[in-house]
Amino acid sequence: MASPNISFDNIPSSIRKPGKYFEFNTRLAVRTLPGNLQKVLVLGQKLAAGSQAAMAPVDVFSDDQAATLFGKGSQLHLMVRAAIKANPYLQLTAIAIADPVGNAATGTTTLAGTASGSGVLTLWVGANRVDVAVNSGDTAASVATALAAAVTARADIPVTSVAAAGVITHTCAHKGTLGNDIKLVASSTAPGMTATVVTMSSGTLDPDYTTTLAAVAGAGHHIIVAPLSSQTQLTVLRTHLDFVSGPMEQRGAIGVFGWSGSLATGTTLTGQINSGRITGAWHRGSLRLPCEIAAAYAAVLASEEDPARPLNTLELVGMDVTGIDQRPTRTEQENALYNGLTPLEIGPGDRVQIVRAISTYTKDPQNVADVSLLDITTIRTLDYVRKACRERISxxxxxxKLSERTPDKVRSELYDVLLKLEELEIIEAVEDNKNGLLVERDLQDVNRLNAKIPTDVVNGLHVFAGRIDLLL
Incomplete structure (x- = not known):
C-alpha cells in the first residue's frame, strides 16, 4: 500500500526485484442492475405412490414428472400442473409432505329412478368432468356402478369412488381438510333418472408446514405457494416470510394463496393475516381447488420480472370460467380491494384475469388503516432495491478499509444504483431526494457504516379519471 488512491490485492508493496506486475480487478466490472428471475416454491401433500421423499425439495419441469414424483392426482401434482399451465417457463421447485393422521373427506352422489330414454349422466369432481352413457331401462344401481368405475379410472382426479345401491361414495385421496374443498356437481339428461350430491366434508387435520419451510429457508425462493387457505397455515407462512425477508436474512419473498369462497369469509381471512408479503387471489365459485388457484396466480406473478409493473389484466391460463351468478360485481371487487383480497374477473374471450394484485396488509400495528403496502408490487420493489444496493456494495x-474517505465512496455507489433504478422506472425522484441519501460512521461500532436510502417507488397506473365537457 504505497498509493493513496490505488490498492492491490495480490501485488505486495515490498517487491524489490525489477519487473512489471499486473493483477486483475473485477470489482468494477458490473455496472448494471442485477437480474430479477422469480423462483417459485410450491408446498403440498403427496401420495404414497409418489417416488419423491417427503421434505426433499426438487425442481419440477412438467406435469408428467410431478405425477411420478408425488403421485398422480395428488395435491402437489395438481398444483404443479396448474402452475405450469399458467406459465410454462416457470422456475419451479416443489416440496412434499405426507398426509396428516386425520380423516379423508367424503361426499356422495345418489342416483334415483330408471331411465325411460337415453342420455348422459355428468359428474364434475372439482374441475374434472366425467360422463357416463345412460340407455333406456338402465337402473340407478347399474349407472352408479359405471360412474364409480369411470371416476376411479381417472387417476388424476383426487378421489376414489365406490357404488352401492345407487349411491356413489367419493373419498378424497388425501387425508386432511383439503378434501373438503373438492366440489361435486351432478346432472342427468336421461329421462326418469335424477342425481343428487352431498358435498365433500369431514376431512380433518392439516399437515404442519413449519418444519418443511424451515428446510428450504436458505434456498432463496421469491414466491411461495400456500397449499391451504386457512388462518393457521397462512400464519405459519407469514412467520416464515418475515424471517427470510428480514434485514438479517435478506431473501425477500412473498406468499400466495387461493380463495374460491364468499367475499365475507375471504376478507375475514385476510384481516387475520394482514401481511404486506401475502396476497390471495379470489375466484368465487371456481371448481378448482384453492391450491390450484394459488399455483396459477403465483406462476403469473413470477412471469413479471419488473417488480414495479402492475399485474392488472394478466390471464391465469387454465382456470375455469365461473357462472354469471358467481362473478363479483364492481361493488364487491371494490370491497375486496379495500380488505386485502385480490379479485379475479372474467375478461373478454372468457379469460380469467387479475383485477389488481394487492397484499393482505390493510392496517398498521395501531389498527389504523395503512395503504403503504397496498399493492404487492410495492414490497417486491423494495426487495429488488435492497438486492441491487446490497450486490453493488458487495x-x-x-x-x-473504513477511513474518512469510505463513506463518500459508498454513497457514490448507492447514488449510481438509485439512478439506474430510476432509468428503469422502478423508483423515481432520485435527484429530489438526493440530500436524504446519507452514509455515515456508526457512533458505537468503529467497523460499521450506516446508510439511509430514500426510495420513492414507482406506483402503478390503476385509475384514470376524465371529464367530458359537452359543447353545443
Missing part, C-alpha cells in the same frame, strides 16, 4: 467493497 462487489465494490469486498475487503474495504
Amino acid at each position: 462487489l465494490r467493497f469486498p475487503r474495504e
Whole structure:
C-alpha cells in the first residue's frame, strides 16, 4: 500500500526485484442492475405412490414428472400442473409432505329412478368432468356402478369412488381438510333418472408446514405457494416470510394463496393475516381447488420480472370460467380491494384475469388503516432495491478499509444504483431526494457504516379519471 488512491490485492508493496506486475480487478466490472428471475416454491401433500421423499425439495419441469414424483392426482401434482399451465417457463421447485393422521373427506352422489330414454349422466369432481352413457331401462344401481368405475379410472382426479345401491361414495385421496374443498356437481339428461350430491366434508387435520419451510429457508425462493387457505397455515407462512425477508436474512419473498369462497369469509381471512408479503387471489365459485388457484396466480406473478409493473389484466391460463351468478360485481371487487383480497374477473374471450394484485396488509400495528403496502408490487420493489444496493456494495467493497474517505465512496455507489433504478422506472425522484441519501460512521461500532436510502417507488397506473365537457 504505497498509493493513496490505488490498492492491490495480490501485488505486495515490498517487491524489490525489477519487473512489471499486473493483477486483475473485477470489482468494477458490473455496472448494471442485477437480474430479477422469480423462483417459485410450491408446498403440498403427496401420495404414497409418489417416488419423491417427503421434505426433499426438487425442481419440477412438467406435469408428467410431478405425477411420478408425488403421485398422480395428488395435491402437489395438481398444483404443479396448474402452475405450469399458467406459465410454462416457470422456475419451479416443489416440496412434499405426507398426509396428516386425520380423516379423508367424503361426499356422495345418489342416483334415483330408471331411465325411460337415453342420455348422459355428468359428474364434475372439482374441475374434472366425467360422463357416463345412460340407455333406456338402465337402473340407478347399474349407472352408479359405471360412474364409480369411470371416476376411479381417472387417476388424476383426487378421489376414489365406490357404488352401492345407487349411491356413489367419493373419498378424497388425501387425508386432511383439503378434501373438503373438492366440489361435486351432478346432472342427468336421461329421462326418469335424477342425481343428487352431498358435498365433500369431514376431512380433518392439516399437515404442519413449519418444519418443511424451515428446510428450504436458505434456498432463496421469491414466491411461495400456500397449499391451504386457512388462518393457521397462512400464519405459519407469514412467520416464515418475515424471517427470510428480514434485514438479517435478506431473501425477500412473498406468499400466495387461493380463495374460491364468499367475499365475507375471504376478507375475514385476510384481516387475520394482514401481511404486506401475502396476497390471495379470489375466484368465487371456481371448481378448482384453492391450491390450484394459488399455483396459477403465483406462476403469473413470477412471469413479471419488473417488480414495479402492475399485474392488472394478466390471464391465469387454465382456470375455469365461473357462472354469471358467481362473478363479483364492481361493488364487491371494490370491497375486496379495500380488505386485502385480490379479485379475479372474467375478461373478454372468457379469460380469467387479475383485477389488481394487492397484499393482505390493510392496517398498521395501531389498527389504523395503512395503504403503504397496498399493492404487492410495492414490497417486491423494495426487495429488488435492497438486492441491487446490497450486490453493488458487495462487489465494490469486498475487503474495504473504513477511513474518512469510505463513506463518500459508498454513497457514490448507492447514488449510481438509485439512478439506474430510476432509468428503469422502478423508483423515481432520485435527484429530489438526493440530500436524504446519507452514509455515515456508526457512533458505537468503529467497523460499521450506516446508510439511509430514500426510495420513492414507482406506483402503478390503476385509475384514470376524465371529464367530458359537452359543447353545443
